[in-house]
Amino acid sequence: MALKCNVCQSERPVLKRPKNGSALCKTCFFSCFETEIHETITTGQLFKRGDKVAIGASGGKDSTVLAYVMKLLNDRYDYGLDLYLLSIDEGITGYRDDSLETVKRNQHQYGLPLKILSYKDLYGWTMDAVVKETGLKNNCTFCGVFRRQALDKGAVAIDCNVIATGHNADDVAETILMNILRGDVARLKRSTNIVTNCGDNDGQSEGTIPRVKPFKYCYEKEIVMYAYFNSLDYFSTECIYAPNSYRGFARTFLKDLESIRPSVILDIIHSGELMSLKETTIARLPARGVCSRCGSISSQSVCKACVMLEGLNSGIPKLGVGKSSKVDAIRKPIDSCVDKRLDF
Structure with missing residues (x-):
């Protein structure tokens, strides 16, 4: 006896759904897939x-x-x-x-x-x-x-x-x-x-x-x-x-x-x-502000994108991929050089 679609019980199934194992024909699969997305949109x-x-x-x-x-x-x-x-x-x-x-x-x-x-x-x-x-x-x-x-x-x-x-x-x-x-x-x-x-x-x-x-x-x-x-x-x-x-x-x-x-x-x-x-300092995301350079939302005074660009443009690409403390340590000499050039 040929296997039938679990929903319509008439057509031959074309796939077995990985999420629940049900065997569906093409029409029923389309209906289930689209209906579930609609429910996700409306429920959420x-x-x-x-x-x-x-x-x-x-x-x-x-x-x-x-x-x-x-x-x-x-x-x-x-x-x-x-x-x-x-x-x-x-x-x-x-x-x-x-x-x-x-x-x-x-x-x-x-x-x-x-x-x-x-x-x-x-x-x-x-x-x-x-x-x-x-x-x-x-x-x-x-x-x-x-x-x-x-x-x-x-x-x-x-x-x-x-x-x-x-x-x-x-x-x-x-x-x-x-x-x-x-x-x-x-x-x-x-x-x-x-x-x-x-x-x-x-x-x-x-x-x-x-x-x-x-x-x-x-x-x-x-x-x-x-x-x-x-x-x-x-x-x-x-x-x-x-x-x-x-x-x-x-x-x-x-x-x-x-x-x-x-x-x-x-x-x-x-x-x-x-x-x-548990609400602790470790498990809490930092408060968000605005990047002082580009105006984008950021948890730091300078957003990650701007720090990365600074590193690329300065020839120090690792500037944007380290921890905040290490990034600040690298940035200080750069900022110091910039200040000296401005003073001159």
């Missing part, structure tokens, strides 16, 4: 009518499916959202230039306006130039800091008040693992929040742009299958610098765990959500 109150939403678009599977599903659900459920595609060009030859061509095709396929900002225009550096200066060890740290700030600047440029990112359940679980392995307990709560921004500890500081994760509970495998069955146009090549990242090791560890216990991804997320920490 990610948007309100009239919001202008910048969808972080890289051309990869996650952001492509996010743009497709957000447009579909916005039309189906009448969210009343204005949707935009926002892309950041990090300046990685043979990777980002190719993926941006995919984003440009998505712009026409989905009928959404597109804004592209580059590291070169914003910071005067491309990631290729940064890697040439720093080597492969800490390049993802530079890219992550620059990208987070660039998304904020891009959203402001197109007058959006919400940023939607394609971070999926695997990404969230990886971040939780990384914070635990680093002993960074202060960021555990923030890493599990479905709505975050660069504001205060609760993520609701005035003047900052909230970031939402509609795919927080979506498995990466299901996003890939959804893109495949819908014949979506996306770019599948991994960043040429990513294999050296700390996240890559956490991802490999998580995949090994998932092969033994498929529910481990959601288990880790739920564990992170339920963790409660």
Whole structure:
């Protein structure tokens, strides 16, 4: 007897869902996938009518499916959202230039306006130039800091008040693992929040742009299958610098765990959500202020992006990747030299 879809009991299943093991036909899979995202959006109150939403678009599977599903659900459920595609060009030859061509095709396929900002225009550096200066060890740290700030600047440029990112359940679980392995307990709560921004500890500081994760509970495998069955146009090549990242090791560890216990991804997320920490100085994130140089939200007088740029421009790239105390020790001689030049 042929196996039937667990939902409709009539069609032949095309996949077994990794999160719960149910066998679904294509139609029922689409329905379940889209309905779960709709419930995540409504339960988490990610948007309100009239919001202008910048969808972080890289051309990869996650952001492509996010743009497709957000447009579909916005039309189906009448969210009343204005949707935009926002892309950041990090300046990685043979990777980002190719993926941006995919984003440009998505712009026409989905009928959404597109804004592209580059590291070169914003910071005067491309990631290729940064890697040439720093080597492969800490390049993802530079890219992550620059990208987070660039998304904020891009959203402001197109007058959006919400940023939607394609971070999926695997990404969230990886971040939780990384914070635990680093002993960074202060960021555990923030890493599990479905709505975050660069504001205060609760993520609701005035003047900052909230970031939402509609795919927080979506498995990466299901996003890939959804893109495949819908014949979506996306770019599948991994960043040429990513294999050296700390996240890559956490991802490999998580995949090994998932092969033994498929529910481990959601288990880790739920564990992170339920963790409660004693209110101590160690477990409390620093208060946020404004960077004295660029005006961005920062917990220090000078934000991380500006410190990194200072290091790159001064020929001391390690300036931006150390602990705050070490960074201050390195910066003092630089500031002293600057003061002497000004006195002269």
